[in-house]
Amino acid sequence: MATTTLPPSETVAEAPEILEFPDNFLLIDLCGEHDRHLADIELKTGVQILRRGNQLKIHGEDAARREAAEILTALYERLEAGKSVEAADIDREVRMGGSDRETGARAGDQLDLLPDARVEIKTRKKIIEPRTAAQKAYVRSLFENELAFGIGPAGTGKTYLAVAVGVNMFIGGHVDRIILSRPAVEAGEKLGYLPGDMKEKVDPYMQPLYDALNDFLPGKQVTKLIEEKKIEIAPLAFMRGRTLSNAFVVLDEAQNATTMQMKMFLTRLGEGSRMVITGDRSQVDLPRGQQSGLQDAERLLKSIDKISFDYFTAKDVVRHPLVAAIIEAYDADEAR
Incomplete structure (x- = not known):
């Protein structure tokens, strides 16, 4: 040209x-x-x-x-x-x-970040590319650090990109399994008792994680990997007492974890594993007066080397443009 x-x-x-x-x-x-x-x-x-x-x-x-x-x-x-x-x-x-x-960077191979190239995350179904500078920095952090935090409003790709990197590392043989978790906390309304076995009860809370996986892997492969325990999707409470080795672990909606739950989860990190914690400090659904474990973790761990914190704003929202406008309106109201 x-x-x-x-x-x-x-x-x-x-x-x-x-x-x-x-x-x-x-x-x-x-x-x-x-x-x-x-x-x-x-x-x-x-x-x-x-x-x-x-x-x-x-x-x-x-x-x-x-x-x-x-x-x-x-x-x-x-x-x-x-x-x-x-x-x-x-x-x-x-x-x-x-x-x-x-000045982008390609993240197609674990930790092999090539300068002067574009960031790309290869999965079975498609190649994912960050859309904003904050997303690009976040993806680099996911490949470079064993423990990474992504904090910001809804729609900024925190969980989506984390799951994409997890799939990339899994199909590349860098980890043996993917573990996805989130607190089973209702968002401001009581749903009552749900019918069915344990899986049927918790699946509604885990649906966003299933949606992300199905974007990156063929549906039959997702089902097969879940049956083989190569992919686990479970509530945060199920992590207690485990040591998560050789795994890519994502904790979604971490703002709804209590301080004790967050400490429990962070101490599950085992050899050969990577852990990503994502959350939105403005959407805490814990009972009034209960401290968010995400806020405590941010305060206590920021000074520790090899733990990264990446932040997003309304400018990084990649859903409908109105979502960014809505977030900015709420942020402006809170700042008054």
Whole structure:
């Protein structure tokens, strides 16, 4: 791909950025069906993009033109590498920013973080890429540290990315099993007694973890691995008395663990294992007056080497854009 020189008839102030793409088939994929990718980039950057043959003309303010050009260039390079371009990839490029695109890191092999490459997590079903700088730093922490904390609001990918890294390490032979846990605490309402055996009673609390696994592994393989105890999904209370060796362990919704439960869980860490604790300090569902174990752990463990803490904000929300706006509204109200 090359950037052409500006026509002499265009003034510097209003001259568009012109990008030329040698492969017309890749350019079609870059533009998307009915140019929907271009429309998305226009909306996110505030530019106008005109397609002429194998060229794209970008009109707008200088900074916006440069940003759009960087996004288009990065997406075209992705297509040249044999990957697809989806709406999520555009969103990621917009969020990551130009300087961050140049200094990413690939996390495809355990601890083999290559500078000047993109962070990627390979699973059986797809490749996962962080969409924000905070997510990228978090993924690096998961590969580099035996104990890592991810703290921030809902929708920022804390659990999703942790499970993806766990699957990556499992299929790469770095751990023998995956253990996913969360406190069985109801979110502000009493559901009463649930019918069925123990698994049927706790499964509603564990469903988000099943959802994440099914995103990364074929459904039949998930079922088989659970039957073989290679994957365990269990309430936090089931961790007592165990030593978790050669495992990738995730504690989700850790803000709902009590101080004693958190201490119990953290001391389960065994040889060859990695442990990730995720939580949202603003969504504690413990009884009034009971201290969150996540807050205590953060206060007590921050100074210990090889334990990482990564934080997310509403800017890292990767669900519906309204979710970020809702979180910001609640945060602003609490700050008054």
